[in-house]
Amino acid sequence: MAPICFKSGTSSSAKKNAIKKVRAHDSSGFYADDSEWLKILGRYLTIRVDGVMRGLATALGQTRMRTYHGCRPKDVRTYFENGLRVHSRNTLEAQLRELITDKALLRMISTDGQDLSIDEHRDGKLYVVADDRHLIKFAGHYMIYGSEWLSAALRYHRDRLLQFGTPTVLEISLPLTRVDRDTRIELARHMLTEWVRQTVYPDQVIELDFTFMFKKDLAPELIVSHFHPQQIPNWLERMGPLYLVDSSQCELCKSPTPKTADHCGVRARKGVAIQAEQKSVYIRSGSHRGKSSP
């Protein structure tokens, strides 16, 4: 990606001067994703912010991004063998019958009920997210209960799902060629906004709510790692109590020869930034343990 050119020039002192002016603006009332951040940036650039965004979106198309998927697999190795599959109602119904042997409970579940309307939005699709902190903090039910569809199907009996599997976050090295241009432009907008915001407030790192949706499976070789959060807020319970994760039964962590060392471990999550995996488009905005692509 071409460097960002400020009106005051391209030298480091000119850049520092422009950044100083950006910092001088009163931004105390701005939201983290406020469009005002980019308006401030635009005052000091030689080209329109839209042009910078489009350039960044093009550059992103040449790189990969570390993304995340929350799940509760009985055996995480199936993901490393089969990849991430799109939502399939038929497959989930089969899983429901496999997991729940209680015939009376199965009869109580109306698979055509309104609570399963989630199916209309999910069937044939899969989702990964850009920020695992946001995933764990606000969408922990994917890891606590596994499938959202199964959880909805079992409703008040969803705790039955806690008997199977281990709360897990998969790490996916996502080639952004798989992402359409409009989504990449939106991602670029978030990255630039965050870059400006952190220019002003370098010690504050936002948790990004950004999701990628796919209508095709993601190949197993794109899944490069997994980990188990130690504790997860459970927002399906009143007041969101912390769910404490027991990862001792994870088949891959138990394995004496895990696929790679990177595939094993329990971690307390720390800060993570919007992170593309190629330095040319890397806009770093906080501390994060880095990992290389496969």
Ligand SMILES: [Zn+2]
């Ligand atoms: Zn594990």
